[in-house]
Structure formats: C-alpha cells, structure tokens
Amino acid sequence: MSDWVRYSLLGLAAVVALAVVLGHLKRHRVSLPIPSIPLPAGIARSVFGWLLLSITVAAGTVGGLLWVLGWPKFPSSTSFSTTEILDLLKIGLAVVAGFGGVVLLAINFRKQRVAEAEHDLAIERSEREVTQGYNERFGAAAEQLAHASPAVRMAGVYAMAGLADDWTVKRQVCVDVLCGYFRMMAEGDSEELVRDAILRIIRDRTTSRDFAPPDWPATDFDFTGVDFENLDLSGLRFGGTVTFDRATFTGELTSFSRTDFRGKLSCHGTAFAAKQTTFSRVSASRMEFVGAEFTSPKIDFSGMTLSGVGIYFYRSRFLDPEVDFSVLDIEVGGLVFDQCEFERSDLDLSLLNTAVPQKFGRLVIDGCRFTGGLLDLSDVGDPPRLGRLVNTRFAETEIRGSAPWLDVRDVELIGTELPWATSTPPDTPRPEA
Structure with missing residues (x-):
C-alpha cells in the first residue's frame, strides 16, 4: 500500500511539473512543435487557472492523506503485480480525464458568461428600439398638433x-x-x-x-390661465396636482361634484363666476384657494370629506354668494379662512362633523372681514378639536348657532352679536389659547 501511494504521488508531481513547465514556456513565448487548439485569450487564462486550482487541490489532498498515514514507505516497483499495475494505469487515466473535465467546465463557464452578456445586450438593444419608436411617435404627434x-x-x-x-x-x-x-x-x-x-x-x-x-392614476394637469365655460369634471379621480391658477369659470354650472382629489387642487388667482359652482361630496386631501374670487350666486361645498391638509382660503373674496359648507366631515386637516373678505355672503358651516374620536379636525377664521350676510354655526354635533375665530371684523352680520368651543379673540363687532357670548353653560370648558 505504501509503494502504491508513493507512485500516485510521483504521478501527481509529474503533472504539476508539466503544468509549471508549460506556464514557464508561455511566459517566455517559447512554442513547442505540437499541434494546438486555438482558444481566445480569456478562455485560455480561465482554463489555465482552473487547471492550476485543481492541481493545487489534488496536491493538498494527497499531502494531507500522507500526513494522516504517517508518511508511509512506498513499495518497490518489483512488488506490484500485473493487476495492480493496471489499477494504477486506470487511476492515472482517471486523473487525466478529471483534468479534461476541468478544461470543459472552464470553457462552458465562459460560454455561459458570454451568453448572459449577449442576452443583456439584446435586452438593452430592444429597450432602445422601443424608446426610439416612442420618440418617433411623439415627434409625429407633436407635428400633427x-x-x-x-x-x-x-x-x-x-x-x-x-x-x-x-x-x-x-x-x-x-x-x-x-x-x-x-x-x-x-x-x-x-x-x-x-x-x-x-x-x-x-x-x-x-x-x-x-x-x-x-388609466392615469397619478398624473398632473396644468390648466393655468384657461377660460372654462360650463366645465364638468364631476365623478373623477385625480392622483396628482390639478392646477387652475388664474383660470376663469363661467356659464351656467361649474361642477366638481363627487370628484376625488388625492393630490393637490391649486386655485391661485382663480375666478369662479358661473351661476352655480359645486364641489359637493368631494373627497379632498389638499385644496388651495389663494387670491381667488367667488362671484357665483351659489357655491356648494356641502358633504365634503377632508382627509389630508384640508381646504385653505387665503386672501380670497366672496361677493354676494351663498357658500355652503354644511355637513362637512373633517377627518384630518381642516378648513381655514385666512384674511378673506365676505361681502353680503352667507357662510354656512352648520352640521360640521368630527364625531369619530380618532379624527383631528380644525376650523380657523383668522383676519377675515364680514360685511353683511350670515355666518351659520348651528347644529354642530361634535366640534373640531381646534376652533379659532381671531382678529376678525363683523359689520351688520348675522351669526347663528352656539359655539362655546370656539376660541374667540380680538373680534370686532359692528351691529353684530355673538349668540353664545352670554349663554355659555357654566360647566363648559373654554379652549386654551
């Protein structure tokens, strides 16, 4: 057994020596008079690397085995029988076949990488062709417009x-x-x-x-400066920003009834002059009316649901309309009137609702001017968590309802009375400033 192991180790050492010699000849550009198979440089390096790795692993395995066996003595060559010599020959052929398998594995590995790279290039080429087709369609459509x-x-x-x-x-x-x-x-x-x-x-x-x-779930629409007559965008769902800055709405009816604004509605400097403007039963996350002017006789915001930032009116003017915010459901956010003017306008905030305990709503009237008209705060079942009426002037304005929950400060009353000012129940806590 010792001599068999010795001869196996000698055969392996011969293979290692052959690999070293071939590598030395390759480095010094020495060619041998033997037929060769032309291989690409990358595949040749890969094959040589795999061969070197396999030889190193084999040498380490045999060395570890000899170390475990205590480095036994090898038998003399005359002690091998014919059967044992044939067995040794089979082992040698198996080793050579293993090295051939290593070469085949390296070549197949390289082919796989090349095929994957070609697949990636084909995908990129296809995407470029699709994009080019889209660009051509875009150019043709723009020319038609x-x-x-x-x-x-x-x-x-x-x-x-x-x-x-x-x-x-x-x-x-x-x-x-x-x-x-x-x-x-x-x-x-x-x-x-x-x-x-x-x-x-x-x-x-x-x-x-x-x-x-x-089909277009989160798309922005910009209608800045457009004049609309009898615009009907009711029952739609806008996921992006819808802009009507400096737009004008005229005609018999401007309708956004039952529309869902999941993004932002922007109305800066917008004029609402149709005979009737309706936002009834709208679901809104953020609506901005900055410097807007409302001259429609009837403006309907009733039955709305606020679930985000809410509705913000800043420096907006209401001239002679009936503004209906009744049955307003504030989940999150609120209704804010900041430095707005109401002339002969009826502002209906009755049936304001934030009844669910988890809801956090607010109503703010700050820096506004009311001349004539009506402010209706009646039948508020569960008032907003925050309610403020501050720095506001009322002249000959009728105020209805009882709102002891409302924080009232710096309010000027000319020919106007606050109906809850003298009828607040003694046990009703006043909101903190």
Missing part, C-alpha cells in the same frame, strides 16, 4: 393620448404637451372641438370603472 388643419390637429390629440397610454415612463410629458396645447388654443369653433376632445380624453383616463383605478 402644430398642423394648420383642424382635422390633423384632432388626430394629433388622439395620437398623443394613445402614446401617453403606452409610454408610462414619459406619460407626464405627453400630458403636459396636451395641457400646454389646450392653454395655447385660440377662440374658434374648430378649436373648441379640439378642446372638447382633450377634456373628453382626460375624463376617460381619470374615471374609475368597476372599482379599478383610473
């Missing part, structure tokens, strides 16, 4: 909308183009048809069907 013919412009509107449906990565860009074109269109019958087509496309893409989300 700039065409002199109304029919071609109408086709461009639908082409841009179809591209927005397909190209989700650049959907906002396509919608911005449609909104920008909407803002730039001049007056005229043909232009009115194109505007109606754009509004119809927006309605279709922001309407929930069978409890499924809209």
